[in-house]
Amino acid sequence: MPKGNIINRDRFLENIRAKIGGIASDKPVEKPTWSVTPQRNVLEGYDQDQLITVLKDQCDNIHTDFFQTNVNELSATIESIMNQYQSKTVVYSEDKRFEETNISDFLAQLDSFKWDRLDRESSIKFAERAEIGITFSDITLAESGTVVLLNDKGQGRSVSLLPANYIAIIPKSTIVKRMTQATDYIHQKVENDENIASCINFITGPSNSADIEMNLVVGVHGPIRAAYIVVDDI
Amino acid sequence: MKVSFFITCLGDMFYVNAGKAAVELLERLGCEVDFPRAQTCCGQPAYNSGYRKETIEVAKHLIETFEHAEYVVGISGSCVYMIHEYTQLFEEGSDWQKRAIALKDKTYELTQFIVDVIGVDDVGASYQGVATYHTSCHMTRLLGVKEAPFRLLQNVKGLELVDLPNRHDCCGFGGTFSIKMSDISEQMVDEKVAHIEGTKAHLLLGADGSCLMNIGGRLSRNGSPVEVKHIAEILNSRGDV
Amino acid sequence: MPMHIGEKDFKKRVTKGIEDDFMRGAVRSAQGRLQDKRATAADELGDWEDWRTLGSEIRSHTIEHLDYYLNQLSEKVAELGGHVFFAETGEEANEYIQKIAKEKEAKKIAKSKSMVTEEISMNEALEEIGCEVIETDLGEYILQIDDHDPPSHIVAPALHKNKEQIRDVFNEKLGYLKTEKPEELALFAREKLREEFLSADLGITGCNFAVAESGSFALVTNEGNARMVSALPKTQITVMGMERIVPGWEELDVVVSLLTRAAVGQKLTSYITALTGPKQLEEADGPEEFHLVIVDNGRSKILGTEFQEALHCIRCAACINVCPVYRHVGGHAYGSIYPGPIGAVLSPLLSDYDEYKELPYASSLCGACTEVCPVKIPLHEQLIMHRRKMVEDEKRTTLSERVAMRGFEQLMNSASLYRTATKMAPFMSTPFARKQMITKGPGPLKHWTHARDFPKPENERFRDWFKNREKRGEQDAKR
Numbered sequence: 001m002p003k004g005n006i007i008n009r010d011r012f013l014e015n016i017r018a019k020i021g022g023i024a025s026d027k028p029v030e031k032p033t034w035s036v037t038p039q040r041n042v043l044e045g046y047d048q049d050q051l052i053t054v055l056k057d058q059c060d061n062i063h064t065d066f067f068q069t070n071v072n073e074l075s076a077t078i079e080s081i082m083n084q085y086q087s088k089t090v091v092y093s094e095d096k097r098f099e100e101t102n103i104s105d106f107l108a109q110l111d112s113f114k115w116d117r118l119d120r121e122s123s124i125k126f127a128e129r130a131e132i133g134i135t136f137s138d139i140t141l142a143e144s145g146t147v148v149l150l151n152d153k154g155q156g157r158s159v160s161l162l163p164a165n166y167i168a169i170i171p172k173s174t175i176v177k178r179m180t181q182a183t184d185y186i187h188q189k190v191e192n193d194e195n196i197a198s199c200i201n202f203i204t205g206p207s208n209s210a211d212i213e214m215n216l217v218v219g220v221h222g223p224i225r226a227a228y229i230v231v232d233d234i
Numbered sequence: 235m236k237v238s239f240f241i242t243c244l245g246d247m248f249y250v251n252a253g254k255a256a257v258e259l260l261e262r263l264g265c266e267v268d269f270p271r272a273q274t275c276c277g278q279p280a281y282n283s284g285y286r287k288e289t290i291e292v293a294k295h296l297i298e299t300f301e302h303a304e305y306v307v308g309i310s311g312s313c314v315y316m317i318h319e320y321t322q323l324f325e326e327g328s329d330w331q332k333r334a335i336a337l338k339d340k341t342y343e344l345t346q347f348i349v350d351v352i353g354v355d356d357v358g359a360s361y362q363g364v365a366t367y368h369t370s371c372h373m374t375r376l377l378g379v380k381e382a383p384f385r386l387l388q389n390v391k392g393l394e395l396v397d398l399p400n401r402h403d404c405c406g407f408g409g410t411f412s413i414k415m416s417d418i419s420e421q422m423v424d425e426k427v428a429h430i431e432g433t434k435a436h437l438l439l440g441a442d443g444s445c446l447m448n449i450g451g452r453l454s455r456n457g458s459p460v461e462v463k464h465i466a467e468i469l470n471s472r473g474d475v
Numbered sequence: 476m477p478m479h480i481g482e483k484d485f486k487k488r489v490t491k492g493i494e495d496d497f498m499r500g501a502v503r504s505a506q507g508r509l510q511d512k513r514a515t516a517a518d519e520l521g522d523w524e525d526w527r528t529l530g531s532e533i534r535s536h537t538i539e540h541l542d543y544y545l546n547q548l549s550e551k552v553a554e555l556g557g558h559v560f561f562a563e564t565g566e567e568a569n570e571y572i573q574k575i576a577k578e579k580e581a582k583k584i585a586k587s588k589s590m591v592t593e594e595i596s597m598n599e600a601l602e603e604i605g606c607e608v609i610e611t612d613l614g615e616y617i618l619q620i621d622d623h624d625p626p627s628h629i630v631a632p633a634l635h636k637n638k639e640q641i642r643d644v645f646n647e648k649l650g651y652l653k654t655e656k657p658e659e660l661a662l663f664a665r666e667k668l669r670e671e672f673l674s675a676d677l678g679i680t681g682c683n684f685a686v687a688e689s690g691s692f693a694l695v696t697n698e699g700n701a702r703m704v705s706a707l708p709k710t711q712i713t714v715m716g717m718e719r720i721v722p723g724w725e726e727l728d729v730v731v732s733l734l735t736r737a738a739v740g741q742k743l744t745s746y747i748t749a750l751t752g753p754k755q756l757e758e759a760d761g762p763e764e765f766h767l768v769i770v771d772n773g774r775s776k777i778l779g780t781e782f783q784e785a786l787h788c789i790r791c792a793a794c795i796n797v798c799p800v801y802r803h804v805g806g807h808a809y810g811s812i813y814p815g816p817i818g819a820v821l822s823p824l825l826s827d828y829d830e831y832k833e834l835p836y837a838s839s840l841c842g843a844c845t846e847v848c849p850v851k852i853p854l855h856e857q858l859i860m861h862r863r864k865m866v867e868d869e870k871r872t873t874l875s876e877r878v879a880m881r882g883f884e885q886l887m888n889s890a891s892l893y894r895t896a897t898k899m900a901p902f903m904s905t906p907f908a909r910k911q912m913i914t915k916g917p918g919p920l921k922h923w924t925h926a927r928d929f930p931k932p933e934n935e936r937f938r939d940w941f942k943n944r945e946k947r948g949e950q951d952a953k954r
Contacts, residue, residue, distance in 0.1 A: 001556030001753070004765075006549050007571075012561035012771065016542045016717075019778035029543045031722055034532050038525040039729060058742070120759040124707065128673065144742035157706040157760045161699060179732065179743065183724035190689045190724065198754050199705070199761055200691075202747035207699035210739070211614035211631055212657040213638050214505045220613055220661050221668065222699030222746065239941075243887075246937045247897050248930045253937040269941045272890035280880050282840055284862030284872075288884035295888045371841035404799050408839025415837055416922035417486075421493060421803035422839070423927065451927030454912055 042143055043177040051142040051175045052230055058145035062205030063218050065227040074231055075106035078134065078167060081227050085165040087131035091115065091123075094154025097136045097171070101231070107134075115156035124158055133163040133223070137170045139185065143178040146204040147228065150197035157199050166206070166223035170230045235352070237265045238303035240341070242313045243275040244443045249309075252443065252464030256309050256344055259470040263352055272299045276316040282409050286323065293320045297333050305351065306341040309466055310442050311373020314343045318377065343373060344466060345382040345441055356389035361471040366398045366435035368405065368426075368449065370442035383441055383465055390468060392475030396433045400425075407448035423452045430460060438462045477596045478826060480625035481807050485833040492804035498627075498635040502802055505634050509796040512740025513847065520736070530733045531851040533726045534787035537718075541778070544687040544720050545769065551690025555752025557765035565595030565772045572597060572679075572712055573604050575766055579710050581606055581676035587694065587701035588612035589681025590629055590790065591716045591770055593812045594825070597679075608679075609671045611700035613664055617641055620648045627806025627814060630738050630792040635805055668700070678708035678762065682715035683790070684730055688723040691751040692767075695734060697744045705750055711762035713750075717769050718786040730789055733849040737791035773825040781860055785820050787850045792817075794844035794854055800837055809834060816844035816854045823861060828869055835861035900932040 017024060043054065059066040069077045090112040098104040113126040127133065137147035147168040151157045160166050176182065189196050207222030218224060237260055241253045257267050277292035300306045308314040318338045324331035348354055367387060373379050387395050406412065406422025426449055430438055438460055440446045450462035482488045517523040537544060549559040562568035584606050598608045610619040614633040618624045621644045626632030638655040645651035645663060653659040683695040692713050694701035705711055721727050735741045754761030777786055795801050795815030806814035811822035811831065819834040835858045844854040865871040886892050912928035923929055
């Protein structure tokens with residue numbers, strides 16, 4: 001993609017510089033060493049199984065159904081959730097893990113659609129009519145009960161957004177303590193001059209709002225129900 | 235221990251009993267109390283209204299007045315905090331700032347002094363009754379004295395202390411705020427009074443004369459039977475239980 | 476909506492607020508819930524003060540090097556193919572946004588919640604050129620439907636309305652026929668707005684935090700509307716106040732963690748969406764074209780002054796949620812889209828003292844705001860600073876107040892004058908006193924005695940008692 005335009009920058013930054021007494025310089029600003037780093041102490045020393053317990057408990061706070069299973073039972077678990085949510089039509093992301101776990105075979109038998117990175121119209125249209133969206137989690141944050149989706153290429157932003165129900169499949173190995181570990185990972189990519197996904201979603205349960213008298217309503221623009229499935233051995 | 239007593243301007247005129255009780259209490263705890271007669275006001279009304287120049291003059295006067303003291307003990311958390319704020323008034327590293335820091339380091343609110351400096355939690359007081367306690371904002375949040383009054387009150391024989399709901403809320407005094415924004419201040423004190431009356435306590439205690447004057451004034455206007463006393467009066471009380 | 480809202484006269488706005496029982500009931504219960512949730516979330520962490528310290532350090536550093544980080548941000552966005560427009564004023568920002576809307580022949584614009592776009596009256600500017608702008612945050616949507624009722628809170632804009640009022644508005648304007656249950660109201664809005672998202676030509680978002688190192692933008696929501704706005708329309712414009720930026724992802728983690736806890740007591744909100752440039756070639760959804768508008772609109776006036784810390788604000792509204800003044804008068808009384816303590820600090824800075832001279836005085840300086848601020852802005856001290864400015868630089872206070880303060884200084888500075896005055900006080904006040912209470916005070920005291928009695932000064936001052944006691948030798952007997 002060609003470089004974008006930058007308009008009015010010099011005058012704008014010159015004004016700021018004059019106010020804060022800075023000087024224009026090509027030298028990068030060094031970040032100070034912060035005096036405290038409490039984010040690094042959260043859940044310190046927890047192993048993967050303890051983190052799963054934290055994640056499970058947090059699911060109660062975020063109105064999310066929690067399941068734990070193994071690869072062999074994964075399709076059956078998805079099927080039972082779909083029954084519970086009375087969902088028949090499925091949209092799922094383009095993600096080789098669907099093939100690796102053979103869920104793609106199971107989904108192929110249903111009224112399903114794999115997100116098509118080259119077909120905007122059909123993909124959005126199907127996602128809009130699908131009753132359930134399924135994605136894998138790329139990084140999972142135990143503390144907050146958050147699945148992080150690095151949405152680029154075939155992953156599709158709409159898969160986890162437009163359908164009324166949403167399932168996130170969480171490989172056990174993706175579980176980390178908190179957002180700190182996810183942002184460390186992303187920061188490292190930036191440091192290494194690698195591309196990061198154009199849309200990184202930190203999703204914590206179904207959508208909700210408290211705009212009416214501070215009463216929590218679950219399900220506003222995004223999904224109304226959400227389920228997490230932790231898979232033991234991928 | 236030698237204590238120079240800081241009565242505050244409101245205390246000098248309106249809360250004489252609180253001052254008397256505090257002096258007697260300190261003496262009972264073994265302090266030698268003197269009263270520097272040149273003392274006036276801490277300057278907070280000017281400071282909070284943005285009159286810094288005027289505040290500085292008042293602060294200098296108080297610094298001079300208490301310079302000789304070993305400890306300065308005041309009966310209002312808010313005014314004591316104001317003295318601590320003097321250090322911000324003067325130029326960094328100036329002689330006046332050094333003197334302000336010296337004063338800050340030896341100036342305490344009464345309950346803070348008893349608990350933290352004298353090291354006493356039980357002053358041997360007794361008082362029969364049900365009371366609730368108003369945590370004043372400046373003393374709690376800015377001076378940082380949160381526990382001391384409760385530790386002392388819990389050891390008063392015969393006193394039943396009931397929790398005041400929403401105790402973290404301001405009573406609406408705020409110095410000139412109560413005059414300049416009197417309609418808002420009225421709503422705030424009304425809410426505070428409703429919470430106090432809801433506790434069924436017949437006595438309201440506090441460690442700041444100005445808040446007590448505000449809340450007490452509203453209780454009085456409402457014809458409420460709730461009595462208002464400064465914490466020193468209860469801590470100095472040795473009634474039969 | 477411009478920054479200034481409602482009636483011009485401050486006193487009238489306050490009276491209107493105080494007399495609005497519906498609003499006050501709604502605000503009281505909302506404040507109660509939000510205070511509890513924030514406190515619980517902070518306690519759970521265990522080292523909340525360390526978090527605040529870190530938040531404060533990050534914000535200080537960023538604002539001290541704002542030129543550097545904005546430059547870095549703009550470079551990164553441009554590298555990714557996005558366009559960046561630096562706008563010194565709201566008008567400049569609006570002209571640019573209008574230009575993009577015209578180029579794209581945009582008829583319908585879906586917008587997620589953004590305070591800065593309210594501040595610069597962006598919606599009105601777009602409506603002028605014939606665009607339909609749809610607010611998609613549920614609270615903002617309710618207000619927009621209700622003939623553009625102004626927001627009264629920066630996180631929960633419709634906090635002043637109860638569910639019955641919302642039901643009636645939906646009924647009157649949109650033919651809604653169901654009950655006042657929040658679930659039913661929200662479902663109705665979901666269906667209405669879903670159509671709008673799918674047919675919008677242009678999406679406009681605000682920005683919670685920009686990340687300089689990668690040219691990314693974090694949008695913090697619970698509803699998912701910002702995701703919709705950034706996934707479906709083919710063109711996206713993000714509008715940010717120039718201070719809403721952090722150096723890198725490490726800092727984003729910290730400020731987001733502080734924001735969601737301080738604002739709503741959540742560990743994270745349902746959606747934190749981090750957008751980096753327009754969509755890439757092999758992506759089906761997301762905007763094909765991305766524009767960033769960085770807005771100054773008075774912010775640079777604050778840089779380098781004693782108010783610089785006000786720019787550290789992360790817009791969590793924790794100060795608003797604990798403020799007792801806000802509770803009694805409501806958000807509209809502030810006359811600004813930025814209400815509460817941070818609004819009282821910020822509004823006179825972004826605008827001027829002519830418009831907002833009363834706000835710095837609309838605080839009892841109780842310090843509750845300063846105590847909860849997750850990035851340690853000394854809010855109540857900034858209010859005192861405003862008062863000082865109005866005294867010293869602007870000479871805005873009344874002559875009588877200045878004379879009184881001069882008198883105060885002289886009185887308190889002179890031990891003998893003070894002694895005389897306090898000695899006279901009981902006699903001076905006798906005519907106004909009934910028993911030991913003054914019920915109708917003279918001069919400024921009449922404001923006090925409107926609702927409260929004022930104690931009559933004691934005949935024997937403390938200093939007299941102490942002196943007499945010394946004379947009688949009582950204290951020796953005690954020891």
